[in-house]
Amino acid sequence: MSWKITFLQQIVEADIFVKSTQISSHIELCQIDDSHWQQIAQIAKANQLRWAAGFAVQSGEQFHVHACFERKGAYLLFRTTINGAKPQLPSQATVYAAANRSERHTHDLFGIEFLQHPDSRGWTRHQAWGRHEYPLRHDFPVSGTPAEITPPDTSYHFVEAHGVGVYEIPVGPVHAGIIEPGHFRFQAVGELILNLEERLGYVHKGIEKIAEGRTPEGLAKLAGRVSGDTTVSHTWAACMAMEHAAGLEIPRRAALIRGIFAERERIANHLGDIGAICNDVAFTFAFMQMMRLKELWCRTNYELFGHRFLMDKIVAGGVNIDINDAAGKFMLIEINELRVELAQIIPAIDLSSSLEDRIYTAGYLSPQTAELFGTLGFVGRASGQNFDVRRDAPYAPYENVKVKVPLETQGDIASRFWVRYKEINASLKLIEQFIAQLELLPEGDLLAPWIIPDNGSFGLGIVEGWRGEIITYVEFGRNNVISRFYPRDPSQVNWEPLEKAVLNNIVPDFPVCNKSFNCSYSGSDL
Amino acid sequence: MFDIFKKIVTTGIVTETYKAAYDEELATLGIEIKHRIDKQFSGSLAIRQVDAGSCNGCELEIHALNNPFYDVERFGIHFVASPRHADILLVTGVVSRHMQTALLRTYEATPDPKWVIAMGDCASCGGEFGTSYASCGAVSNVIPVDMTISGCPPTPLVLLKSLLTLMEKEK
Numbered sequence: 001m002s003w004k005i006t007f008l009q010q011i012v013e014a015d016i017f018v019k020s021t022q023i024s025s026h027i028e029l030c031q032i033d034d035s036h037w038q039q040i041a042q043i044a045k046a047n048q049l050r051w052a053a054g055f056a057v058q059s060g061e062q063f064h065v066h067a068c069f070e071r072k073g074a075y076l077l078f079r080t081t082i083n084g085a086k087p088q089l090p091s092q093a094t095v096y097a098a099a100n101r102s103e104r105h106t107h108d109l110f111g112i113e114f115l116q117h118p119d120s121r122g123w124t125r126h127q128a129w130g131r132h133e134y135p136l137r138h139d140f141p142v143s144g145t146p147a148e149i150t151p152p153d154t155s156y157h158f159v160e161a162h163g164v165g166v167y168e169i170p171v172g173p174v175h176a177g178i179i180e181p182g183h184f185r186f187q188a189v190g191e192l193i194l195n196l197e198e199r200l201g202y203v204h205k206g207i208e209k210i211a212e213g214r215t216p217e218g219l220a221k222l223a224g225r226v227s228g229d230t231t232v233s234h235t236w237a238a239c240m241a242m243e244h245a246a247g248l249e250i251p252r253r254a255a256l257i258r259g260i261f262a263e264r265e266r267i268a269n270h271l272g273d274i275g276a277i278c279n280d281v282a283f284t285f286a287f288m289q290m291m292r293l294k295e296l297w298c299r300t301n302y303e304l305f306g307h308r309f310l311m312d313k314i315v316a317g318g319v320n321i322d323i324n325d326a327a328g329k330f331m332l333i334e335i336n337e338l339r340v341e342l343a344q345i346i347p348a349i350d351l352s353s354s355l356e357d358r359i360y361t362a363g364y365l366s367p368q369t370a371e372l373f374g375t376l377g378f379v380g381r382a383s384g385q386n387f388d389v390r391r392d393a394p395y396a397p398y399e400n401v402k403v404k405v406p407l408e409t410q411g412d413i414a415s416r417f418w419v420r421y422k423e424i425n426a427s428l429k430l431i432e433q434f435i436a437q438l439e440l441l442p443e444g445d446l447l448a449p450w451i452i453p454d455n456g457s458f459g460l461g462i463v464e465g466w467r468g469e470i471i472t473y474v475e476f477g478r479n480n481v482i483s484r485f486y487p488r489d490p491s492q493v494n495w496e497p498l499e500k501a502v503l504n505n506i507v508p509d510f511p512v513c514n515k516s517f518n519c520s521y522s523g524s525d526l
Numbered sequence: 527m528f529d530i531f532k533k534i535v536t537t538g539i540v541t542e543t544y545k546a547a548y549d550e551e552l553a554t555l556g557i558e559i560k561h562r563i564d565k566q567f568s569g570s571l572a573i574r575q576v577d578a579g580s581c582n583g584c585e586l587e588i589h590a591l592n593n594p595f596y597d598v599e600r601f602g603i604h605f606v607a608s609p610r611h612a613d614i615l616l617v618t619g620v621v622s623r624h625m626q627t628a629l630l631r632t633y634e635a636t637p638d639p640k641w642v643i644a645m646g647d648c649a650s651c652g653g654e655f656g657t658s659y660a661s662c663g664a665v666s667n668v669i670p671v672d673m674t675i676s677g678c679p680p681t682p683l684v685l686l687k688s689l690l691t692l693m694e695k696e697k
Contacts, residue, residue, distance in 0.1 A: 144659020228583025
């Protein structure tokens with residue numbers, strides 16, 4: 001941890017007073033004065049820390065604003081307290097590009113002004129509430145005061161391009177395919193993309209607000225619907241945060257089952273998306289084969305555990321379903337069958353020159369750009385960002401298994417394709433190890449008795465979902481009730497690098513570039 | 527190329543046969559539009575899917591309808607790229623307030639006669655998200671709904687059976 005000593009030393013040298021406490025094995029909470037908010041970011045940047053998450057919490061007349069940094073698996077959660085009468089804070093987005101949309105989100109929902117922010121436009125707010133109303137403040141009723149029909153947001157000022165032959169393509173929010181809503185604004189010349197701007201927020205469902213007042217059971221259910229394809233990992237992160245707040249240790253067996261579910265979710269999504277990438281370049285053979293494998297995988301989930309995506313199986317304190325010997329054996333056989341299938345399909349795909357033609361060099365995200373935005377998950381790992389929570393800040397059950405993290409620096413669609421394929425293989429091995437460990441433990445030990453957390457206690461849950469690192473903050477109020485919930489889906493970070501990756505590609509390649517990132521709209525809009 | 531043909535041949539046809547829901551199932555689906563659909567759309571349904579505020583879970587299952595097990599197109603059901611080509615709007619999710627106008631415009635853009643299916647618990651009754659400052663709740667709060675399919679998310683089998691029930695001719 002030598003970097004941490006240097007970092008903290010530089011902070012002291014800059015005359016910044018830090019009150020720090022270790023809140024878990026990987027996370028340190030650092031309270032600082034608000035005037036140093038930007039300076040901290042500058043020192044963090046100089047020390048190569050990654051800006052990971054930002055969020056606010058209201059406490060009476062005050063706001064606690066948080067920024068979470070990470071390096072080499074150690075997390076520093078900076079917190080500052082500002083007055084609610086005129087909440088202002090120097091922006092960290094001037095230093096970290098990744099903080100840009102997060103701060104705009106916090107502004108739209110809390111009314112905290114980030115001074116010198118490079119982008120004065122709103123982000124999450126369209127027209128569903130007033131410009132000077134802030135839904136996450138305590139005096140804002142959950143029902144709000146919406147108009148009969150919420151008008152479209154026509155005031156958002158997109159970047160414009162002028163010149164001979166330059167034209168604009170507006171796409172969405174309702175897209176041509178079966179996908180989530182969002183707006184993309186292209187500037188193009190001929191087929192070439194000059195610029196892309198994303199406008200999201202269409203599926204803002206008030207998740208943070210409606211979480212308030214829920215019980216741990218209710219929050220676990222809601223967290224499972226932050227992003228439907230990541231239901232296991234989001235529920236896990238929320239439950240981990242709640243358990244952290246309660247000071248609760250879950251049974252080893254429950255941790256292993258969570259691990260198996262999360263890896264099954266990763267494999268299901270990787271199988272489907274590898275197929276979908278091929279579909280976007282009209283390679284139907286690969287699409288149909290991969291969708292077939294995904295369907296078989298989901299059917300096993302349904303037969304063994306009663307839900308195709310394993311929704312609502314993780315609960316605060318553990319899990320609500322066991323994996324018995326027979327189920328374990330069934331999964332092991334299935335793993336071998338999948339390996340055989342992939343050994344036939346993947347080489348056949350690999351030999352296709354037309355696929356190679358479309359996915360190599362397209363959608364290039366350089367390692368430098370990936371680092372600039374703190375790009376996460378397989379997108380980051382295909383562009384040289386060597387980070388995986390399971391390996392670098394391991395949590396049960398990953399702390400005593402070897403997690404293989406595939407890494408590439410090529411940064412194109414092909415690279416993301418191959419990283420995901422390698423991750424399938426790594427996940428299969430993990431499931432085998434977890435099942436082997438399960439067999440040594442007595443059946444049925446699934447749930448730790450719940451401890452009601454103290455008023456004001458909070459926790460962070462950090463897990464590696466299939467898209468990448470998820471950071472979830474949960475704070476409890478009185479009587480076992482949630483007072484704050486903030487899930488940071490990896491998509492909130494990865495959407496911006498996509499804008500860069502499509503530059504100089506042709507417009508018809510946008511769908512496949514987009515699919516190779518496959519960011520969540522729901523998990524980003526909240 | 528040889529590898530591809532070999533895999534196609536050895537995989538064979540995995541497509542399964544499905545029948546429309548039995549009568550008692552039909553009753554639970556609460557379908558009243560069937561008679562009208564029979565008359566005007568026998569044999570073919572063009573569906574435009576609209577995510578009005580879903581978590582993406584329902585979309586995954588709609589995608590599954592196109593996999594080789596369900597192969598929905600063999601029944602004359604196909605998903606179209608524009609509401610202007612659609613007979614049916616398949617709406618998922620609660621209607622977020624930010625999507626309200628977009629959904630209304632999509633509805634208006636769909637030519638008559640048209641029907642709306644609210645798919646999943648959120649679209650049917652508000653589900654986990656309900657009505658709030660950010661959400662209009664169930665789809666029926668925004669546009670008229672003719673049929674609901676519950677589930678979180680509904681499995682492809684339930685989806686397919688519901689659609690087939692719509693398609694099956696009155697005996």
